[in-house]
Amino acid sequence: MVRPAARPGAHLALQSSTSPDAASPWLTRPASVRKPRCAARLTAGIWVLCSAVVFAAAPVPPAPPLSLRWLPPADGANAAVEVSGLGADELRRLSAANYDLPHWQQFFKVFAEPKGASAEGKLPPMIGAYRVVGAALRFEPQFPLHPGVTYRAVFSPGWTMDQTSASTPLTALFEVPAAARTATTRVSAIYPSGDVLPENLLKFYLHFSAPMRGGDIYRHIHLRDAQGREVAQPFLQIGEELWSPDMTRLTLLLDPGRIKRGLRLLEELGPALEAGGSYTLTIDRAWPDAAGIPLAADGTKTFRAAPADRTPLDPTRWAIRAPAGGSRDALAVAPGEALDRALALRLIRVFAAGGPEIEGDVELSANETMWKFVPDAAWRAGDYRLVVATTIEDLAGNNVGKPFDVDVFEKIDRRIPNESVAVPFSIR
Amino acid sequence: MKLTLPRLAAASLALGLSVLTTHAGVTAGMTEGAPALKSVGPLAFGPDGILFAADTKSAAIFAIATGDTKSAPNAAQPLKIEAVNEKIAALLGTTADQILIADLAVNPASRNAYLSVSRGRGPDAVPVIVRARLDGQIEVVSLAKVMFSKVELPDAPVDRVVSQGKRQSNPRQLSITDIAFLDGRVIVAGLANEEFASSLRAITFPFKQAAGGTTVEIYHGAHGQFETRAPVRTFVARNVGGQSQLLAAYTCTPLVEFALSEIQPDAKVKGKTIAELGNGNTPLDMIVYQKNGKDFLLMANTSRGVMKIGTDGMERAQRIESRVSGTKHETFSVEAIADWKGVEQLDRLDAANAVVVRKATNGALNLEALPLP
Numbered sequence: 001m002v003r004p005a006a007r008p009g010a011h012l013a014l015q016s017s018t019s020p021d022a023a024s025p026w027l028t029r030p031a032s033v034r035k036p037r038c039a040a041r042l043t044a045g046i047w048v049l050c051s052a053v054v055f056a057a058a059p060v061p062p063a064p065p066l067s068l069r070w071l072p073p074a075d076g077a078n079a080a081v082e083v084s085g086l087g088a089d090e091l092r093r094l095s096a097a098n099y100d101l102p103h104w105q106q107f108f109k110v111f112a113e114p115k116g117a118s119a120e121g122k123l124p125p126m127i128g129a130y131r132v133v134g135a136a137l138r139f140e141p142q143f144p145l146h147p148g149v150t151y152r153a154v155f156s157p158g159w160t161m162d163q164t165s166a167s168t169p170l171t172a173l174f175e176v177p178a179a180a181r182t183a184t185t186r187v188s189a190i191y192p193s194g195d196v197l198p199e200n201l202l203k204f205y206l207h208f209s210a211p212m213r214g215g216d217i218y219r220h221i222h223l224r225d226a227q228g229r230e231v232a233q234p235f236l237q238i239g240e241e242l243w244s245p246d247m248t249r250l251t252l253l254l255d256p257g258r259i260k261r262g263l264r265l266l267e268e269l270g271p272a273l274e275a276g277g278s279y280t281l282t283i284d285r286a287w288p289d290a291a292g293i294p295l296a297a298d299g300t301k302t303f304r305a306a307p308a309d310r311t312p313l314d315p316t317r318w319a320i321r322a323p324a325g326g327s328r329d330a331l332a333v334a335p336g337e338a339l340d341r342a343l344a345l346r347l348i349r350v351f352a353a354g355g356p357e358i359e360g361d362v363e364l365s366a367n368e369t370m371w372k373f374v375p376d377a378a379w380r381a382g383d384y385r386l387v388v389a390t391t392i393e394d395l396a397g398n399n400v401g402k403p404f405d406v407d408v409f410e411k412i413d414r415r416i417p418n419e420s421v422a423v424p425f426s427i428r
Numbered sequence: 429m430k431l432t433l434p435r436l437a438a439a440s441l442a443l444g445l446s447v448l449t450t451h452a453g454v455t456a457g458m459t460e461g462a463p464a465l466k467s468v469g470p471l472a473f474g475p476d477g478i479l480f481a482a483d484t485k486s487a488a489i490f491a492i493a494t495g496d497t498k499s500a501p502n503a504a505q506p507l508k509i510e511a512v513n514e515k516i517a518a519l520l521g522t523t524a525d526q527i528l529i530a531d532l533a534v535n536p537a538s539r540n541a542y543l544s545v546s547r548g549r550g551p552d553a554v555p556v557i558v559r560a561r562l563d564g565q566i567e568v569v570s571l572a573k574v575m576f577s578k579v580e581l582p583d584a585p586v587d588r589v590v591s592q593g594k595r596q597s598n599p600r601q602l603s604i605t606d607i608a609f610l611d612g613r614v615i616v617a618g619l620a621n622e623e624f625a626s627s628l629r630a631i632t633f634p635f636k637q638a639a640g641g642t643t644v645e646i647y648h649g650a651h652g653q654f655e656t657r658a659p660v661r662t663f664v665a666r667n668v669g670g671q672s673q674l675l676a677a678y679t680c681t682p683l684v685e686f687a688l689s690e691i692q693p694d695a696k697v698k699g700k701t702i703a704e705l706g707n708g709n710t711p712l713d714m715i716v717y718q719k720n721g722k723d724f725l726l727m728a729n730t731s732r733g734v735m736k737i738g739t740d741g742m743e744r745a746q747r748i749e750s751r752v753s754g755t756k757h758e759t760f761s762v763e764a765i766a767d768w769k770g771v772e773q774l775d776r777l778d779a780a781n782a783v784v785v786r787k788a789t790n791g792a793l794n795l796e797a798l799p800l801p
Binding site for chain 1: 484518520521526530546549551553567599601605730792
């Protein structure tokens with residue numbers, strides 16, 4: 001009757017019982033009351049499946065008993081729940097029916113029943129698709145079932161058939177066990193990697209070893225001073241949260257309103273960082289990864305704040321060390337200060353003079369103060385261009401030719417018109 | 429959440445017949461099918477039940493004809509859905525901590541509220557649009573077969589894959605912080621996750637094949653004489669003396685005004701900062717409404733609650749050009765609405781009411797209609 005679970009080593013337990021629910025097809029009692037008993041002790045980590053069967057009043061000739069059972073996820077398909085024992089006419093009618101979701105839910109509905117929900121008992125049934133498969137009516141949830149949640153299917157025969165047992169609904173429970181909770185995800189890197197950062201630092205990049213859970217993230221991130229006092233609201237808390245698409249990197253912006261400007265202190269909260277101070281950025285281990293498992297350890301970075309950097313970047317003054325022709329040695333560029341890591345990796349490119357872009361691998365080292373480029377093919381002697389997009393930033397958000405803070409009332413027109421700056425160099 | 433011009437909806441409703449005729453116009457260029465949303469964030473409504481949904485992962489705006497164009501009758505009770513997050517989670521077969529509600533927008537044609545929801549909080553989260561009907565029922569909006577169109581944002585972050593140590597990646601992404609529909613254009617505020625630059629784009633609707641968006645940098649005077657490129661958090665559009673204006677709220681709550689006509693390709697717009705509403709605070713959402721013949725703004729904030737801002741006198745506000753101590757708004761009124769606690773999402777329901785999503789004392793999120801203050 002029950003299809004074996006597809007998972008190796010999984011066990012199923014089943015007991016038939018008459019549902020204790022009688023009168024109403026709209027079941028509103030707590031699950032603990034109506035939960036059918038499971039037959040066997042179940043091994044941790046397996047699908048738990050309980051089912052209920054109702055025997056209709058014996059007609060002549062005897063009809064097969066109606067039953068409601070869960071089909072565990074298998075072969076890439078989500079879990080489903082199906083009603084067996086429906087008559088051929090009934091199945092034909094249901095197969096041809098073009099019901100909308102509310103109509104199906106009048107007699108066959110499935111509830112997700114999370115523990116501790118404040119609206120318990122008032123939660124609507126979940127969405128999914130209803131269809132006749134073989135000799136059964138099946139409900140397929142639209143989304144995969146969630147570990148740790150009990151799902152309750154309720155089928156009210158009376159809505160589809162003229163049977164004396166019409167008012168006796170069938171129920172079947174299904175629970176996906178909570179996943180094993182071995183914490184393995186870590187903060188794998190925090191950039192900038194230097195331990196002396198300008199007091200007008202604009203952002204951190206937090207890298208994680210696995211995808212993380214988004215939403216309500218700022219409570220897991222703390223900035224504390226040397227005395228361990230928490231710096232109040234240092235970050236720009238935006239609901240959109242600046243994640244990389246795979247959610248392994250978070251861009252954490254310091255609130256531009258909390259960045260110290262000149263000698264003037266900001267009102268109320270004051271600046272987040274002040275030159276001379278020592279600070280520790282802490283990522284709480286309580287932060288769950290995308291699988292809902294907390295981090296294996298806190299992530300921390302301690303640094304000292306240096307005076308503000310308000311100088312625009314000028315690639316024409318960067319030190320370029322050209323490798324020898326015929327080699328695949330790295331082209332090394334030293335900007336004289338640390339660059340924003342993500343932008344330095346993406347916005348500095350190498351072109352043959354008047355020719356195509358040179359392909360290769362980029363690496364940043366020495367606390368993002370050294371940019372190196374190893375070409376895929378050996379260097380040919382000749383002239384080249386290092387092309388730097390003007391939107392590249394240093395640690396304080398200064399661009400090429402434009403500081404982060406622009407005093408627009410005097411200098412609104414002070415802009416670099418080009419989108420990039422080309423710096424020539426030669427290889428011999 | 430963004431309403432745009434309240435009068436637009438009112439006009440559409442008043443001209444009952446024109447709704448049908450307009451409808452053919454707004455679906456021009458749309459195709460029937462399932463819009464492939466990779467994520468869903470800010471929402472806004474255009475005319476005739478056209479829902480604009482911002483998809484940050486695709487760096488695109490979808491326009492979806494909801495077909496929800498009939499005004500719902502008033503329910504016996506004011507709209508209130510308790511624990512709406514738990515109920516949406518139940519619809520989606522999961523738990524409340526596994527969903528995120530990104531935005532709320534009321535369809536002015538029907539007064540049904542739409543919520544953008546992520547089922548899941550990791551990279552595999554599934555975007556879902558949920559409709560909360562005026563009668564208190566919630567349902568998932570089926571996107572299996574709808575008329576829709578899509579426009580990709582110019583400067584979408586696909587410009588270059590970085591190869592570092594033979595690993596190919598491009599983690600750059602553009603976050604869309606707010607959208608609105610105004611005068612036939614979708615206005616999009618965005619922020620990249622690498623370059624620190626706030627941008628506004630105006631995209632003509634119906635969308636053209638080539639995405640003719642424009643990028644505008646906004647400067648505003650705050651934190652002393654200096655300007656920053658702080659991102660626009662939320663904005664509303666309003667009509668002042670026949671001119672369309674955007675009022676943008678930035679982090680640290682400066683309120684900045686500029687004319688919509690200034691949003692031109694590659695223009696550098698210098699916004700006029702007309703108010704500083706306090707430090708250490710981030711605006712969440714903003715609507716504009718009328719009461720007793722006057723325009724008001726309602727702004728929900730992270731730490732300063734809900735503020736009611738009278739627009740009377742706003743036109744006389746001087747450009748703020750010097751450092752502001754605390755708050756500054758000399759020519760118009762700003763009033764804290766103490767009763768509206770915990771508001772996280774906000775939109776205008778009709779002429780007299782707003783819809784909010786707000787956190788109750790037990791931590792659950794309630795969706796409810798509240799009379800406009």
